[in-house]
Structures are given as structure tokens and as C-alpha cells.
Amino acid sequence: MTLTFRCPAELEGKIPPPVPATLGLPGWLKAMPTQAFNKANMRDEDTVKRCPPFVDAMTSGFLLPLICDLTIENGAITWDNDLPPSTSLDFPRSPIGYHDECQVTGSPLFEADRYVMKFHNLWTIEAPAGYSLFFTHPVNRFDLPFTTLSGLVDCDLFHDSWIHFPARWHDTNFSGVLPKGTPVAQVFAVKREKWVARTAAMTPEDALRAQELSKQIIREPGLYRRQFRT
Template sequence: MSNNNEALAIKFRCPAELEGKIPPPVPASLGLPGWLKAMPTQAFNAMSNREEDTVKRCPPFVDAMTSGFLMPLVCDLKIENGEITWDNDLPSGGVLEFPRSPVGFHDESQVIGSPLFEQDRFLIKFVNLWTIEAPAGYSLFFTHPVNRFDLPFTTLTGMVDCDQFHDSWIHFPARWHDTNFSGTLPKGTPVAQCFPVKRENWVAQTAAMTPDETSRAQELSNRMAREPGLYRRQFRT
């Protein structure tokens, strides 16, 4: 049985022919975007008339971006006038066949009736060539790379029981929302972020605060107003 200090492993495997030829998944902490690194930690707030912390110093914002693993784009994608092209020199499959195209498509009929539906507009599908195995009892929650509003697409969210399903591919459908985008999406661009989720049963309990809980909540609110960075110093794990 694991303890709190023992790291659990997510196992990513690729066909032997592709080892060293496709970018590997990386811990999200190693894939922070340049704009976050370049952001100032404080900026002038005209409403309060003082310097205040930016989201770069907001632990929940940054912790979400640095948790889990990022799944990479297989190769450069060139986008021009709504057309996607690529130059992918992957070798042919051996015993195991695998897709050589970095993207596929979903017909719009698959999302008819949903907010994703647009007439005569496909959803793209980022091809992933890594199988993914989670420890027993864990699923993987796949979603758009957190807070990456700069990317011209939005990856759809899904959950897969990767402790059971781990011998085949999981691809990532996405909506290309920036129809004016023109340029190259570089190899290695994160197309999805995955978080291990332990499968457990939960129930919601609601109640009015007791007098003691009310007092504690007010005291903490007052402290947070007086002491910037309190959460980061005292509550962040």
C-alpha cells in the first residue's frame, strides 16, 4: 500500500518504431507557457489604487496548470486559409499498426444538438500515439490544457478508466475556435492535460454554518484581507 510520500506511476508507452521520434508526455510543471513566465507578479490596480498580485501569484491558478501531465502534438501543423497540412516522417508500423496522420476529424453530426455543433464544420481530433496505463483504481481526466486560452483550439473533456483500458490509443477531439488563425502549431504543443483521479464514492452534505463555523469563517476572511499570500503560506500543500 502506498503512503503519501510514495509516487504513483502513469505509464506511457509508444510503438518501438516511434521511440525517440515523437515527443513524450511531460509533467505539466515542465510545460508552462512563455506568457506565464513573462508575466509580472504584481500590477497596478486602478480600482484599489495600489500594486496587487497578478494570477502569476495565485496558487490555485498556477497549481492547476502545473498538475498532471501534458500530451503533446506529434508534429508541426501548418494552418492556412482553413487548411491543415503537415510533414510527418514517421516510419511505417511493424507488428502494431498505428495512425501516421497527426490529426483526424469528427463529422459535425456527432455533436448535433450540442453547443459544439456548427453546420459544415468538422471537429478535429489530435492523434495520440502513446498508450496510457494508470494504477489500479485510478481513471484519467483529460481536458484542454488548463488556462491555455492562447491556443487556437479547445480540447473536449473526457474521463477514461486507464487502469483497465491501456492497450490502445486515446485520441483528443477538439474544436478549432480561432478560424482566423494562420501559421504553424509547433510539434510538442500541448493538446490535452490529464489528471489521475481515484475512483471513490462521494455524497454531498449541506448544512447551515454553526456559530463556531461562522466565527472561524469570518476570522479567516479577515486574516486573508490583512495578510496577502496567507493561503500560499499556511494552507497550500
């Protein structure tokens, strides 16, 4: 299965490309220990670095990058982005834009006199027939000073225009440089299918399996990784 990312010809090689999320793991995850001492249990226990669901979510899909450095100082955002002009296509030349506060009136995002920022993405994205794309904040990236809003786009049909990423800048004390290539969104392909929910009480056999698996997980650390992870 292939997602096709296209940028204006003038920008090829001049803006960072989307990357598989496996190549964009943050330094803190690579540096953190796999085990740490649990004072309550008085023993070493696995950290989230050894939690397959935590890591698998971070390494799935693709990461969309910031197109240039952003300098944040005293509440002001500046950049130096020398993109060549286009002869055939208009595209945003700034790395960010904004949504007026009125567009989030009545939502938890609303705050008087505060815009919702928007990261400009200069890659169009085409998905295979029958697939939509789910865009969200880079998974488990609580270290980033912003939070990207989530959205679902039918990119098998809508693939000839830009998809930009609204975000809330939550770290108002941040000062420094957000470097070019910083992931500003993560994208997952979602097959469009109709789903319904079915609920049921456990049968005695269901309860026995659940009880046995729970005991096995305690006895055998790493069981999910060895036996169930695909």
C-alpha cells in the same frame, strides 16, 4: 504513483513524450509580472501569477504533446510527418483526424459544415488499479487556437489502445504554425470512489472561523500559500 506511457517501438525517440505539467508552462506565464497597478484601488496588486490555485492547476498532472508541426493557412491544415512504418502495429500516421458534425448534433459544438477535429495521440496510458484518467484542455491555456474536449477514461483497465483528443478549433482567423510538442491535452489521475454531497447551515463557530479567516486573508497577503498550500 506511476502512469506508464507506451509508444510503438518504431516511434521511440521520434515523437515528443508526455511531460509533467510543471515542465510545460507557457512563455506568457513566465514573462508576466507578479504585480500590476489596480486603477480602481490605486495600488499594486498580485496578478494570477501569484495565485496558487491558478498555477497549481496548470502544473498538476501531465501534458500530451502534438506529434509534429501543423501549418494552418487559409483554413487548410497541412503537415510533414515522416514516421517510420510499423512491422507489427497499425497506428495513425497523421497528427490529426476529425469527427463528423453529426456526432455533435444537438450540442453547443454543432455547426453545419464544420468538423470537430481530433488530435492523434500515439501513447497508450496505463494507470494504477482503481484510478481513472481525466483528460481535458491544457488548464488556463486560453492562448491556444483550439479547445480540447474533456473526457474520463478508466485507464487501469483500458490501456492497450490509443486515446485521441477531440477538439474544437475556435480561432478561425489563426494563420501560422502550431509547433510540434504543443500541449493538446492535460491528464489528471482520479481515484474512483463513491462521493455524496452533504449540506449544512453554518454553526456560530463555523461563522466565526470564516469571518476571522476572511479578515486574516486581507491583512496578510499570501496567507493561503504560506499556511494552507500543500
